[in-house]
Amino acid sequence: MSSERPDAAAVLSPQAARSFYEANARQRVRGLFDAGSVHEWLPPSQRIVSPHLEQLGQPRALDDGVMIGRATLAGRPVLFAAEEPGFMGGSVGEVHGAKLTGLLERAARDRPAAVVLLLDTGGVRLHEANAGLIAISEIQRAVFSARAAGVPVIVVSGGANGCYGGLGIVARCCDHIVMTEEGRLSVSGPEVIESQKGVEEFDAKDRALVWRTMGGKHRYLIGEADGFARDTMDDLRQAVAAFFDRPVPLTLEAVEREHAALGRRLERFGAAPDAVDIWSGLGVAEPRQLPLLDTEAFTALADRVKERGDV
Amino acid sequence: MSEARSPALALCDGLFPGGHDVRAEGLLLWGSGRTADGPVAVVGTREHAAIGVDLAHALAARVLQVVREHPGRPILMLVDTQGQQLSRRDELLGNGGYLAHLAKCFEVARSRGHRLLSLVYGEAVSGGFLALGMIADRTYALADAQIRVMALPAMARITQIPIEALQELCRSSAIFGPGVDNYARLGAVEAVWPRDALAEGLVQALRGPAGPDPRAALGRERGGRTLAHDVVQAVLQAA
Secondary structure, eight states, X not given: OOOOOTTTTTTSOHHHHSOTTTSOHHHHHHHHSOTTOOEEESOGGGOOOOHHHHHTTXXXXXXXXXXXXXXXXXXXXXXXXXXXXXSGGGOBOHHHHHHXXXXXXXXXXXXXXXXXXXXXXXXXXXXXXXXXXXXHHHHHHHHHHHHHTTOOEEEXXXXXXXXXXXXXXXXXXXXXXXXXXXXXXXXSOHHHHHHHHOTTTOOTTOHHHHHHHHBHHHHHHTTSOSEEEOSSHHHHHHHHHTTTTOOOXXXXXXXXXXXXXXXXXXXXXXXXXXXXXXXXXXXXXXXXXXXXXXXXXHHHHHHHHOOOSOO | OOSOOOHHHHHHHHHOTTOBOOEEETTEEEEEEEETTEEEEEEEEOTTEEEOHHHHHHHHHHHHHHHHHSTTOOEEEEEEEEEEOOOHHHHHXXXXXXXXXXXXXXXXXXXXXXXXXXXXXXEEEHHXXXXXTTTSSEEEEOTTOEEESSOHHHHHHHHTOOHHHHHHXXXXXXXXXXXXXXXXXXXXXXXXXXXXXXXXXXXXXHHXXXXXXXHHHHHHHTTSOXXXXXXXXXXXXXX
């Protein structure tokens, strides 16, 4: 994923220019939110850990793989969660999931300017399978509670694990999704499809195929993601802040518009064999070159042709 | 009718002894039935349907139709799904968006006063169960239904934990293994409806509270999920 970044590093501080993708959860929180504003709830020192991993003789994390709390971003109060990419694939177990649910319920009660979810996950933690799946359903309900209270829930997907499984569905239940080129968003991951349906259905080792099917550029083009940013802390901060004060009320009219948009997508692209065919159908003149475009060139092109879910 | 009723329609006969017009359209089930407490809309799947972009969109269309044409009518989801459709095409088109859309349609129905109930009568698996079933105010199941994230042999393979160890854990904990009883202990299944008392189960459920998500508290009360509720409360109260 080495894209050329000629304009970034020269003008920004090392911290701001830093890669989100390469950072761990705590570095991401430090890099994205205002300096000195971060306050963590249920921090590692409280040792609220998974009892199920211990039973299985698996290593535990003192925050169960997710950091939650409050902070400010561009001076506005937000609640945040950051999944740790390096702990069990960012997976959702009982405690991890309950921290996310509690955060969203707290947002519904306290009404911050936004909730920012830095998701980086393979979905359900299989070691806690049932509890993980139920937790994801509870997170989904809590997202809807926060939205009903008028608090926009903004997802960032730009991490190594992507945003997969049940949280891939939950992400699309939120107000806005910001992706980087490196981010991925899907329900079933490439390995899962390959292991269940065979390599002819999906070759998980074909990284170009993975990125053009599930990656940030494709998701932004078909309207599955609302924002697209370069993989730096500063670009992502700006992309998230752009969605403050833009809650999307979950009304009958809104879901009817979405229904029509998703119906159009099926009609236009339901028979497309590959992302390249969809991009071509959208009016991208040289679709095979699209993965090579830098962020600026890509967004300039994408903003002319992308599918819109809100009109 | 010359041929035997399909299992799904026979189920509806039991749920609605006063009559129903539920029919199958491909893998989708749809219609309404009469209960002692008035009409109930039915939206569901059959034959272990995998829910991909087309089926999710078709189900959402039916939910929206109920909301438009029958404001406030309770909706019963009949769940028989092997999970989300595992295919390159569905992920290319954004199955997450379609499954989320289905969930959002149910949520809009809820916010406009529709009671949402679900009954797992076949299979209920992961992503399909999230969008159709667990989104309800209350989820019920038949005793012989199958609920799971993944079959135990596949879990053993992926976690690299011997299947014997997982089977042993299934006996002591509801967290790992498949099954209606485990999901009931964890608070995700409110109750099991006996096949000979389906109509009674439905009417009782219709008369129960809608309220906020009860599952974490229920899981704690039943001893299956000891931490979820307390962790949520700890986050709400954290200084």
